Every structure is written in structure tokens, then in C-alpha cells.
Amino acid sequence: MIQVKExxxxxxxxxxxxxxxxxxxxxxxxGDMIAIMGRSGSGKSTLLNILAGLDLADSGTYRYEQxxxxxxxxxxxxDFRRKKIGFILQNYALIDSKNVFENVALPLRYSKESDDEIKEKVKKILSSLDIEELKEQAVDQLSGGQAQRVAIARALIQSPExxxxxxxxxxxxxxxxKEILALFKDLNQQGKTIILVTHNPQVAEICDQTVYIRDGRCLFTR
Ligand SMILES: Nc1ncnc2c1ncn2[C@@H]1O[C@H](COP(=O)(O)OP(=O)(O)OP(=O)(O)O)[C@@H](O)[C@H]1O
Ligand SMILES: [Mg+2]
Structure with missing residues (x-):
């Protein structure tokens, strides 16, 4: 699915x-579930941003399917980012001036879906994450775990691959x-490909494979 070279x-x-x-x-x-590990400053976020199409590398190639x-x-x-990628940023990156519903609905505002369709989709994803009752709440009034779920809901709203x-x-x-990890595992079992950056070996443990970034390169372990 993904092939990165040099x-x-x-x-x-x-x-x-x-x-x-x-x-x-x-x-x-x-269908892989991959953990990326490495020291702080080793380039994990840099690599993830490039994979997400948020940033371009200086050289080398990145192929995604064809x-x-x-x-x-x-x-x-x-366009690639919008169609294929669900990205959950290190600091959630929610929009404080908008409530939970609007934050999650945001990616859909760029598509041509009707308000009713958007409402239905947001409702479904919020309830699957068990945060439907927070719909109207301002995002700057959420706990860390709640904000994390909202960020996940927003990333998943368009069913990215x-x-x-x-x-x-x-x-x-x-x-x-544990709950959030179980959720990722679930999504993975539904066929989604998942790459997550973590400092926690226990998180890496539930992944199929761990990639270490060291000295600007990737090392693999099972
Ligand atoms: N926009 C930027 N301009 C200049 N330097 C940057 C920029 N973004 C990142 N860096 C530097 O690149 C290096 C890698 O940063 P990156 O954010 O990828 O690390 P990381 O592995 O995600 O670290 P952490 O575990 O702390 O999140 C760091 O030394 C950082 O200071
Ligand atoms: Mg980082």
C-alpha cells in the first residue's frame, strides 16, 4: 500500500x-497496524506529516498504491489527503471556537453532502465513540480523553483507508x-491501515510491527 524509498x-x-x-x-x-517509536526529536512527527501529505520531503519517493x-x-x-487520510495530530488541533459537532463535521463541509446527511454521519460516529452527549459542548471545555475522542471522530468521519x-x-x-487503543484495534480489524506514533512499549505491543527511527533512518522489528 505504502512504499517509501530514500x-x-x-x-x-x-x-x-x-x-x-x-x-x-x-x-x-x-491492513497493517504499525507503531512508530524513537527518541523525542528523532523525526516521528516529520515522517507522519509526510505520509499524511501535509508536508513534502526534500528528496526520495513516496508511493501510495498507484x-x-x-x-x-x-x-x-x-486532494489525496482529503480522500485517503484520517490524521490525528499530536495536540488534537481542534478548533476552539466551534463545538464538538462542528469540529467533527468539518471535513464534510468541503464535500457536497446535505446538512441532514452530515448530521446523520456525525451522530453515528459520536455514538460509536461514546461521546454523543457532548455534541453541543465547546471543545475547550473537554477533558483530555474527550478531546482525543473528538479528534479521532473527526479523523474517521470520511472513512479514510x-x-x-x-x-x-x-x-x-x-x-x-486502553479504550482508545481498543478502538484502534477494532478499526484495524475492520480493515483499516493504521500507523501510530507512541513512546509507550505497551502500545507498540498491540501493533503488528514496530518501526524505530534512529539516526534519520527506519529500523523494523516484529
Ligand atoms: N518546522 C520546523 N522547523 C525547524 N525544525 C523543525 C521543524 N519541525 C521539526 N523540527 C525539528 O526536527 C526534529 C524532528 O522533529 P519531530 O517533530 O519530527 O520529532 P518527534 O520525533 O516527533 O519528537 P517528539 O517525540 O518530541 O514528538 C526536531 O529536532 C525538531 O526540532
Ligand atoms: Mg512528535
């Missing part, structure tokens, strides 16, 4: 270049973490 990414820092990814090779099959993502222009990249999650359980208590 991917490089650096950031300008003052007059110097910080080389974060120095030649990442990665292959992911459809599409050469590394060759797309910005419009095509946005690939779910990318950057430390989705990083700031949760153990019980809530």
Missing part, C-alpha cells in the same frame, strides 16, 4: 540545515488509553 527531510536552523530524515525506507501493507505522492502538486496533495495518529494516547490515563 526519503530525506531537513529543516533550516539559522544558517545551518538540520537533517532529520536521512534516507527512510518503509513498506506498509494494507500514486507517486512525492510528484504531486499542492492541489493534488490536498489510512489512519495516522501522532501519540494518540500520550496524555491519557491508563483506562482511557
Amino acid at each position: 526519503l530525506k527531510k531537513s529543516y533550516p536552523v539559522g544558517k545551518k540545515k538540520l537533517e532529520v530524515l536521512k534516507g527512510v525506507d518503509l513498506e506498509i501493507e494494507k 500514486d507517486q505522492i512525492s510528484d504531486l502538486n499542492l492541489d493534488e496533495l490536498a 489510512l489512519i495516522l495518529a501522532d501519540e494518540p494516547t500520550g496524555s491519557l490515563d491508563e483506562e482511557t488509553e
Whole structure:
């Protein structure tokens, strides 16, 4: 499903270049559930952003099924992201000025669906995550676990093939973490491909495979 070859990414820092990814090779099959681990600053979020089509690498190739993502222009990249990817960011990235319903409905506002269809879809996903009663609540008044679920609901609302999650359980208590992980496992069993960044070996344990980022490259373990 995903084939990444010799991917490089650096950031300008003052007059110097910080080389974060120095030649990442990665292959992911459809239906895989993968954990990405590595030290803070090793480039996990950088890699996830590139896989999500939120950022472009400096060089190397990224193929997603038949599409050469590394060759797309910005419009095509946005299209790819919208159609294929559900992304859960490290800090939730919810919009404080909107309530739970509007945050989850947001991706659908770009499609041509009617208000009734949108309502129905949002209701379904909120209830599957057990947060339907929070529909009208302002997102800045949610607990961490609730905000995390809202971020997950928003990522799933368009039934993406690939779910990318950057430390989705990083700031949760153990019980809530377990629930969220069970949810990911469920989605995986329904056939979704999932890549999640984590610092927790127990989270990695429930994945099929762990990818370590070290010195700008990927190392695999089962
Ligand atoms: N936009 C940017 N401009 C400059 N440097 C950046 C930028 N984004 C990330 N970096 C640097 O690139 C390196 C990798 O960052 P990244 O966010 O990918 O790390 P990470 O592995 O996700 O870390 P963490 O576990 O702390 O989330 C870090 O040294 C960071 O400071
Ligand atoms: Mg990160």
C-alpha cells in the first residue's frame, strides 16, 4: 500500500540545515497496524506529516498504491489527503471556537453532502465513540480523553483507508488509553491501515510491527 524509498527531510536552523530524515525506507501493507517509536526529536512527527501529505520531503519517493505522492502538486496533495487520510495530530488541533459537532463535521463541509446527511454521519460516529452527549459542548471545555475522542471522530468521519495518529494516547490515563487503543484495534480489524506514533512499549505491543527511527533512518522489528 505504502512504499517509501530514500526519503530525506531537513529543516533550516539559522544558517545551518538540520537533517532529520536521512534516507527512510518503509513498506506498509494494507491492513497493517504499525507503531512508530524513537527518541523525542528523532523525526516521528516529520515522517507522519509526510505520509499524511501535509508536508513534502526534500528528496526520495513516496508511493501510495498507484500514486507517486512525492510528484504531486499542492492541489493534488490536498486532494489525496482529503480522500485517503484520517490524521490525528499530536495536540488534537481542534478548533476552539466551534463545538464538538462542528469540529467533527468539518471535513464534510468541503464535500457536497446535505446538512441532514452530515448530521446523520456525525451522530453515528459520536455514538460509536461514546461521546454523543457532548455534541453541543465547546471543545475547550473537554477533558483530555474527550478531546482525543473528538479528534479521532473527526479523523474517521470520511472513512479514510489510512489512519495516522501522532501519540494518540500520550496524555491519557491508563483506562482511557486502553479504550482508545481498543478502538484502534477494532478499526484495524475492520480493515483499516493504521500507523501510530507512541513512546509507550505497551502500545507498540498491540501493533503488528514496530518501526524505530534512529539516526534519520527506519529500523523494523516484529
Ligand atoms: N518546522 C520546523 N522547523 C525547524 N525544525 C523543525 C521543524 N519541525 C521539526 N523540527 C525539528 O526536527 C526534529 C524532528 O522533529 P519531530 O517533530 O519530527 O520529532 P518527534 O520525533 O516527533 O519528537 P517528539 O517525540 O518530541 O514528538 C526536531 O529536532 C525538531 O526540532
Ligand atoms: Mg512528535
